[in-house]
Amino acid sequence: SMLVRSSASAKQSVLRRNFSSGSVPERKVAILGAAGGIGQPLALLMKLNPLVSSLSLFDIANTPGVAADVGHINTRSQVVGYMGDDELAKALEGADLVIIPAGVPRKPGMTRDDLFNINAGIVKNLASAIAKYCPHALVNMISNPVNSTVPIAAEIFKKAGMYDEKKLFGVTTLDVVRAKTFYAGKANVPVAEVNVPVIGGHAGVTILPLFSQATPQANLSADVLTALTKRTQDGGTEVVEAKAGKGSATLSMAYAGALFADACLKGLNGVPDVVECSYVQSTITELPFFASKVRLGKNGVEEVLDLGPLSDFEKEGLEALKPELKSSIEKGVKFANQ
Numbered sequence: 407s408m409l410v411r412s413s414a415s416a417k418q419s420v421l422r423r424n425f426s427s428g429s430v431p432e433r434k435v436a437i438l439g440a441a442g443g444i445g446q447p448l449a450l451l452m453k454l455n456p457l458v459s460s461l462s463l464f465d466i467a468n469t470p471g472v473a474a475d476v477g478h479i480n481t482r483s484q485v486v487g488y489m490g491d492d493e494l495a496k497a498l499e500g501a502d503l504v505i506i507p508a509g510v511p512r513k514p515g516m517t518r519d520d521l522f523n524i525n526a527g528i529v530k531n532l533a534s535a536i537a538k539y540c541p542h543a544l545v546n547m548i549s550n551p552v553n554s555t556v557p558i559a560a561e562i563f564k565k566a567g568m569y570d571e572k573k574l575f576g577v578t579t580l581d582v583v584r585a586k587t588f589y590a591g592k593a594n595v596p597v598a599e600v601n602v603p604v605i606g607g608h609a610g611v612t613i614l615p616l617f618s619q620a621t622p623q624a625n626l627s628a629d630v631l632t633a634l635t636k637r638t639q640d641g642g643t644e645v646v647e648a649k650a651g652k653g654s655a656t657l658s659m660a661y662a663g664a665l666f667a668d669a670c671l672k673g674l675n676g677v678p679d680v681v682e683c684s685y686v687q688s689t690i691t692e693l694p695f696f697a698s699k700v701r702l703g704k705n706g707v708e709e710v711l712d713l714g715p716l717s718d719f720e721k722e723g724l725e726a727l728k729p730e731l732k733s734s735i736e737k738g739v740k741f742a743n744q
């Protein structure tokens with residue numbers, strides 16, 4: 407009938423309005439460390455994201471060039487480069503999402519914890535500025551050691567009185583990206599269809615892929631699962647060694663960072679059922695921070711999902727990772743409070 411048709415077309419036009427580019431909300435994204443190995447390709451990928459209206463590129467050096475370059479791309483966002491601490495306030499003001507790949511990367515023979523002495527101070531300063539200039543923004547922490555830099559930021563935010571545990575994320579998406587790639591290779595399934603949760607933290611054995619929950623399912627032997635687990639845990643080191651002193655993963659990290667940022671923006675915009683793994687404040691285990699699947703929403707973390715059924719091998723891996731993750735968390739908390 408006419409009535410049905412007109413209400414259906416009214417509904418369609420509402421849908422169209424919601425999804426037309428004109429009504430996509432304005433979102434400012436700031437990248438801190440935007441001129442670095444990760445920062446530059448991440449700036450490129452965020453410039454390609456239609457959910458971004460303003461792209462703020464901050465670094466201690468070289469951002470004018472990166473911003474001029476990326477800014478010529480004919481996509482939605484306006485790009486501005488900011489250089490040096492004097493411009494940090496302007497870089498952050500009004501940001502909905504701040505992505506932090508600032509800090510030094512590993513060289514062969516180093517652990518991520520060997521970066522603590524330099525990167526902890528960088529993260530502390532950047533977190534203080536976020537607390538001051540964009541206290542309501544979501545924060546995506548990429549700087550290593552993530553297991554400690556996320557607790558550092560949380561402590562700085564608590565001191566500033568604006569900490570919201572729903573808005574602070576350690577980016578562990580690269581572990582998921584690697585687990586999917588390596589699993590697809592062994593399971594002989596189309597990589598685009600693969601899902602694998604990765605839990606725990608982001609360093610060595612604290613990275614725990616749950617291949618028992620991988621889809622599409624495949625009947626892999628215990629030996630293959632052990633090897634896949636180890637390769638995922640050592641994925642960062644594999645790249646560090648291949649780059650032989652020229653740094654760590656930058657391109658795959660930019661991809662993973664852009665994917666996670668996009669999920670955060672979709673959550674902010676009210677898209678339902680956005681679920682990604684991330685290292686967040688958590689009560690899933692006895693540890694105060696833990697990576698697991700989280701549902702993203704208008705305020706950041708909407709729900710920390712439980713781990714689901716683990717194989718005996720994964721249960722052992724979970725117990726084995728706890729002491730290292732606990733001490734990395736404590737090291738970060740102690741640093742922020744000294």
Ligand code: NAD
Pocket residue numbers: 438439440441442443444445464465466467507508509510511512521525528531532547548549550551552577578579580581608653654655656659
């Ligand atoms: P990089 O050295 O190429 O770039 C780092 C950038 O940070 C540089 O441009 C530098 O000028 C900038 N910087 C330094 N101090 C700053 C400050 N106070 N404010 C703003 N910018 C500052 O390093 P990269 O390869 O891009 O790696 C960056 C970080 O990301 C490292 O700590 C690395 O270990 C980490 N990382 C994390 C993951 C992950 O999965 N979470 C993956 C790869 C790398």
Ligand code: LMR
Pocket residue numbers: 511512518550580641642643645646654655
């Ligand atoms: C990675 O996983 O690639 C990063 O954490 C960088 C590193 O040091 O391995």
